[in-house]
Amino acid sequence: MVFKFLKRLEDPNNPLLGPTVSALRNGGLWQKDRVKSFFYISVHFVAFLFVISQYIELWIIRENLEMAMRNLSLTMLSTVCVFKACNLVFWQDSWKEILDYVSDTEKSQLLKKDEKITNIILDYIKYARRVTYFYWCLVTATVFTVILAPLLIYWTSPTYRESVKNGTAPYPEIMSAWIPIDRTRGIGYCIATLYQIFVTFYGGLVVANFDSTAIVIMTFFTGQLKVLSVNCENLFGDGNEPVSYDEAVKRIKDCHLHHLYMMKFSSQLNDLLSPVMFLYVIICSLMICASAVQLTTEGTGTMQRIWIAEYLMALIAQLFLYCWHSNDVLYMSMQVDDGVYSSAWWSQNVRIRRSLLLLGGQLRSTITFTAGPFTMLDMATFVAILKGSYSYYTLLSQKED
Template sequence: MLFKIFKNLEDPIYPLLGPNLWGLRNSGLWQPNKGFSKIIYNILHFFVAVFVLTQYIELWLIRSNLDMALRNLSYSIIITICVVKAGTFISWQKYWKEVFENVTLIEKKQQGKHDDETKKIIAKYTEYSRIVTYLYWCLVIATIFAIVLAPLVIYLSSHKLREEIRNGTAAYPDILSSWAPFDKTRGFGYWVLFGVHTFICSFGGGIVANYDTSAVVLMTFFAGQFEVLKSNCEKLFGNGQEYINYDEVIRRIRDCHEHHVQLIKYSKILNSLLSPVLFLYIISSSLMICSSAIQLTKEGTIGMQQVWIAEYLLALTFQLFLYCWHSTNVLSMSLKVDEGVYSSAWWSQDVRVRRCVVLLAGQLNRRVVFTAGPFTELSVATFITMLKGSYSYYTLLSKK
């Protein structure tokens, strides 16, 4: 049943990005040029943006309570990033569509060459993309359930809290921390806010899941295509024994050059779309991980609360690691492409062709890496540095 559902998400027009496009459309990111659905989705995005403002109002009101402030901050920042992701994707949708369209054209062109090795590489990174997408969706769904069900778990697991609620000395636990112009602690007001918080978690989770998986799948595409290009370069001159006329050799060299130019062009466009968002995310992730760690280790945090916070902390860490790991893969493969030229039978060609080979090797020696703003690259080293920074903040704040 599950495999049948996944199969229905495939799109023959976009063989690599079919499930991701389905997710983007249903989360209101990939919008039509006009129509009723576009209006509805934009209203929902605006509602989420307004809700973020209520979170910061609440943060100001509870600023003297460190525990409550840290809990508010954890959610406020991640929903802010969610709003930024949605806003930038919709505003720059023209460029996202350009990347999607041309990535698909490049892949179909490679598939059309009837090269078994190329098809094997494409099939491998397509399968990997599906695994990452579906597992990430599952992680986000689990996180949403953990956040939404947390108040119920807290209520059922604490006899003291239940007694205080009955006595009127404590309020029902809420999902998120936000301000409301009515009594949100009990009665009708509580259930209204409960519904709002549930919607925010579900809608925001959909945005995060589909934005992140689309970005990671595109990174996987570039790493895979660099591998395809390296393989094509290795086969430029066959095994060195067969005769290949000059025009055919030049055509093959030109194809490899054009392939690389396209990959560089669209990887730069993708980086320009992701870099501002990831810059904000890198900065805020340290604070989110730090505040979650403080809540997790604080005395008085009951067992089920610890499970919930740990799951949330795991999701935050995995989200950042996903970007850093795949950016490192792109960098690694981009640096290996020119090895394909030197592994070819270049020695079997005359001086004219060897000059072209040198020029091609120079062109392929390009470093491709995704960045988080103008200050740092996305890499595993950056991920480790960020974790060290989070630990430093945690050590500082936990002593207060």
């Protein structure tokens, strides 16, 4: 049943992006119909109001460090979710341009039926599917963990159950957010819980769609750089086949345009991702720190530790996937010009060799993804964020002691 569902997500018009495009449309992040657009925009607005209520609650409970840490870890993640949703909705034309370029490029290459190129494309499509489905499972597990954690804590803690029954403790809540009615008991609690469940599913949907889309497109650029490197190696075959001047210039021009379009659309993708990743890098450092503080607090119960550990793992995995795939693109873009010098350039005349030198110079331009104007998204940044989070954790631990 699962495989049938996944197979339905495939789209011959979008060889790489079939599941991604389907998820964006069904998730309400891309809509053309006015009625549906109004409904989904209303959903986004309701989620935005919820984030505001989380910050109001954070101000109210600011004196209680433990409650503030728990509120902060989820409030910051909610902020990033809303920011990602706005990015997809308001700049969907730019996203669609990139996705159209990805699909058109792959379809034109697959039509040529070159075995090497086809194998490269199929390999990175298979890899992208694995990453996408793994990430969707991770987000789904995180969503259900966040929703079910308060209930599990209630069931596994007799002391807490007794406190709830005698009215000295509030009912367990999924997230800490202010509402203008009493949310600790009765109808107010039911309304708050349903609202929080809705927002949790909404946040999981946005995160799964945005992150998988960005990561899959990064995988595309890595794969296409490999394709370009192979095309450069095969510019003149093995050196023994006759290649006319016009044909040689055409092949060089095709490689140049291939790289030029990749530079253009990777820059466009970076313009979309960079503000989001700048916010996420800052927030992720604080979220990892806050989760680590909660994990090592003496008063934290066993089930709560499990919830925090799973949440912390999801945060680190999310950041790791961005940095890893961005690092792959950077590394491959630094190696792609080797294909020019691995070709049978020696079989060509001086005019062609000069053109090859110009192509080699063009291919030295690297593709980079950044988090704002301050840092690149690579493994060095990932390690630096973990170190910074540990430093914040040490500082907070000493202050608490």
